[in-house]
Amino acid sequence: MSVRVENLSIAYRTLAGDCCAVDGVTFTVADGEIMGLAGESGCGKTTLGTSLIALDGRMKQLSGRVLLDGEELPISNGKAMRPHRMRDISLVPQYAMSALNPTRKISKIIADLLGCHDVRYSSVAEEMRRRIALVGLSDEVLSRYPFELSGGMRQRVTLVLSTLLNPSLLIADEITSALDVSTQRAVGELLMEFRDRTYVRSVITITHDLSILAQVADTIMIMYAGRLAEKADTASIISAPRHPYTRALLASLPEVGVRHEQTRLTGIPGRPPSLADPPAGCRFAARCPLAASQCREQPPFAEVAPGHFVACWNAAGRDIPAVPAVPAAACAPESRTAPAVQEVTS
Amino acid sequence: MSTLRLDKVSKLFRAADADGGTLPALRQVSFGINPGEVVTLIGESGSGKTTLGKIVLRLITASSGQVLFDGKDIAAFGRAELHEYYRYVQGVFQDPYSSYNPVYKADRVFELLREEYFPKIAQGAWEARIDAALEAVALNPGEVLDRYPHQLSGGQQQRLLIARALLLDVKLLIADEIISMLDASTRVDVLNLLVGLKQAGLAVLFITHDLSLGHYISDRTVILRHGAIAEMGPTVQVFGNPQHPYTRMLLESVPQLHRRWSPRSAGLEAPAAAGEQAAAGSRPPARPRHRPPARQPRRGRPNPMLEPPPLTECEPGHLVAAAELEAASPR
Numbered sequence: 212m213s214v215r216v217e218n219l220s221i222a223y224r225t226l227a228g229d230c231c232a233v234d235g236v237t238f239t240v241a242d243g244e245i246m247g248l249a250g251e252s253g254c255g256k257t258t259l260g261t262s263l264i265a266l267d268g269r270m271k272q273l274s275g276r277v278l279l280d281g282e283e284l285p286i287s288n289g290k291a292m293r294p295h296r297m298r299d300i301s302l303v304p305q306y307a308m309s310a311l312n313p314t315r316k317i318s319k320i321i322a323d324l325l326g327c328h329d330v331r332y333s334s335v336a337e338e339m340r341r342r343i344a345l346v347g348l349s350d351e352v353l354s355r356y357p358f359e360l361s362g363g364m365r366q367r368v369t370l371v372l373s374t375l376l377n378p379s380l381l382i383a384d385e386i387t388s389a390l391d392v393s394t395q396r397a398v399g400e401l402l403m404e405f406r407d408r409t410y411v412r413s414v415i416t417i418t419h420d421l422s423i424l425a426q427v428a429d430t431i432m433i434m435y436a437g438r439l440a441e442k443a444d445t446a447s448i449i450s451a452p453r454h455p456y457t458r459a460l461l462a463s464l465p466e467v468g469v470r471h472e473q474t475r476l477t478g479i480p481g482r483p484p485s486l487a488d489p490p491a492g493c494r495f496a497a498r499c500p501l502a503a504s505q506c507r508e509q510p511p512f513a514e515v516a517p518g519h520f521v522a523c524w525n526a527a528g529r530d531i532p533a534v535p536a537v538p539a540a541a542c543a544p545e546s547r548t549a550p551a552v553q554e555v556t557s
Numbered sequence: 558m559s560t561l562r563l564d565k566v567s568k569l570f571r572a573a574d575a576d577g578g579t580l581p582a583l584r585q586v587s588f589g590i591n592p593g594e595v596v597t598l599i600g601e602s603g604s605g606k607t608t609l610g611k612i613v614l615r616l617i618t619a620s621s622g623q624v625l626f627d628g629k630d631i632a633a634f635g636r637a638e639l640h641e642y643y644r645y646v647q648g649v650f651q652d653p654y655s656s657y658n659p660v661y662k663a664d665r666v667f668e669l670l671r672e673e674y675f676p677k678i679a680q681g682a683w684e685a686r687i688d689a690a691l692e693a694v695a696l697n698p699g700e701v702l703d704r705y706p707h708q709l710s711g712g713q714q715q716r717l718l719i720a721r722a723l724l725l726d727v728k729l730l731i732a733d734e735i736i737s738m739l740d741a742s743t744r745v746d747v748l749n750l751l752v753g754l755k756q757a758g759l760a761v762l763f764i765t766h767d768l769s770l771g772h773y774i775s776d777r778t779v780i781l782r783h784g785a786i787a788e789m790g791p792t793v794q795v796f797g798n799p800q801h802p803y804t805r806m807l808l809e810s811v812p813q814l815h816r817r818w819s820p821r822s823a824g825l826e827a828p829a830a831a832g833e834q835a836a837a838g839s840r841p842p843a844r845p846r847h848r849p850p851a852r853q854p855r856r857g858r859p860n861p862m863l864e865p866p867p868l869t870e871c872e873p874g875h876l877v878a879a880a881e882l883e884a885a886s887p888r
Binding site for chain 1 (some may be wrong): 638648710742743745747769770772786792793796810811812814817
């Protein structure tokens with residue numbers, strides 16, 4: 212068991228009160244697993260990813276804990292997290308294209324970063340050159356400025372840089388989003404290659420693009436409005452999704468080979484609820500074609516098949532014993548003690 | 558008759574370096590769009606697809622070649638004619654957020670249009686037109702009028718901009734990456750909207766880098782590469798029977814739900830090179846080595862590298878360019 216997140220809740224502090232962007236999230240990422248995290252914009256996927264490595268000033272942890280190989284990570288304590296960053300957990304940030312300092316050459320950026328973690332540049336230089344060659348770049352990039360590189364090249368440099376110290380967990384946030392299809396493919400394949408060579412042990416890759424995840428991910432986790440909707444292996448999510456939201460997302464995805472004359476795709480009507488004042492019960496209920504009276508209660512994130520977790524009354528079967536309902540304003544930490552998450556772990 | 562006809566449109570940008578070189582962004586691109594037809598322009602970044610859209614909207618002018626709208630050359634339009642031109646041709650762009658002035662309410666775009674094009678229309682008639690246009694894009698007037706841009710979702714903003722175009726007597730819509738900023742759940746609604754408008758007789762130039770979107774919506778597809786047409790023809794034929802190695806490489810790279818990327822023998826080489834060599838290997842090149850369209854040292858002379866690879870017809874209406882066996886450009 213590599214990474215275990217238990218009942219994690221992260222809120223943004225706003226003038227109007229706390230806005231709970233990640234609400235009682237529990238999951239496990241195994242060794243060697245690439246887990247895809249998908250959902251609409253504003254569903255909390257980036258917040259979840261960044262909270263595992265660095266909470267910024269606006270964010271605060273309401274509840275839960277994160278275990279890395281059984282050891283708890285002090286995620287709400289920036290100073291205590293410092294030795295873990297880059298070594299244990301590393302991040303390829305969203306907009307990695309602009310993550311590089313424009314006034315420094317690539318080698319200097321890397322040396323600075325390594326210096327922050329008390330690693331000598333010369334001690335990893337050889338391995339770094341090998342990896343730069345692996346991602347299809349020449350050593351020359353080290354003496355270039357970021358603006359001299361194309362988007363795909365920058366993305367690869369960032370990937371090498373983030374994984375230089377062989378972290379246990381890599382969080383890759385929208386690493387393929389701004390790229391052309393051929394470059395997307397190259398970066399996606401590099402991610403798998405890095406995992407296969409154990410440069411990284413586990414990966415959480417965050418994207419809104421399910422078709423990319425179908426290529427690179429072993430498991431896919433779908434988030435909706437701050438909560439987990441479904442998690443299963445990639446094949447089950449793609450071909451046998453249980454949550455109505457997952458089904459609707461997949462149904463709205465145009466694929467090569469689908470034409471409007473033959474197959475009319477449909478979007479999902481409505482918008483996700485505001486996280487500042489989330490509705491009671493299942494948050495997808497307002498847009499859900501299967502919504503029933505039971506959906507006024509929060510469904511548990513239950514295991515309906517081995518490794519297949521779904522938070523939906525319909526998928527779970529209505530005979531599942533009702534879990535004590537979580538109050539609507541579940542954001543306050545004290546009200547969270549009721550297990551909104553019921554999961555069977557192996 | 559075609560609504561729009563492009564005839565050997567080229568665009569040279571002056572490169573930023575000191576030697577005064579030029580960068581050919583478009584090389585003799587010719588195609589047409591008929592009423593009630595969606596033509597998808599597919600290309601990767603730097604292929605010149607946005608430049609082409611801007612030329613059609615006359616935001617920039619072509620270096621050579623003609624853009625004919627209803628048989629008239631748009632480059633010759635004076636101020637008044639251009640004003641009329643925009644009554645028929647409108648653009649919608651990638652980022653809806655930046656198309657609005659955040660200080661004003663979103664429906665101000667309608668009011669500006671009224672001042673410019675319909676100064677004499679009565680208030681009641683105008684409101685009826687707005688309601689009709691909003692209905693055409695499946696928006697509820699009560700939900701979107703009298704709101705600020707930040708109060709609307711991306712999909713609503715984008716549809717409001719399409720409604721704005723519909724208020725005019727628009728015949729041609731330039732849709733430049735209008736889907737890419739939208740969430741998966743609202744994307745398809747905007748696409749279906751374009752299908753509906755097309756069935757009502759609107760011609761659409763749909764510019765995208767996403768092949769699956771292009772395939773879903775369009776009647777004809779133009780694949781642009783380094784500013785020149787690599788392949789074009791009816792969408793079903795281009796996607797079903799791709800002839801150009803570049804098209805095949807693009808199609809192989811598209812991530813799909815039910816099909817994994819086929820394993821590539823070429824390991825981790827630069828993607829364009831790998832895909833292209835693999836694909837080109839099975840087909841003898843129709844033309845010997847053709848240098849990539851690089852910068853030209855001198856200006857004002859005829860530019861041989863502007864000459865695009867010649868197109869040949871492999872099926873009725875399906876044109877393919879001779880494969881340019883170039884070294885992959887650094888990416």
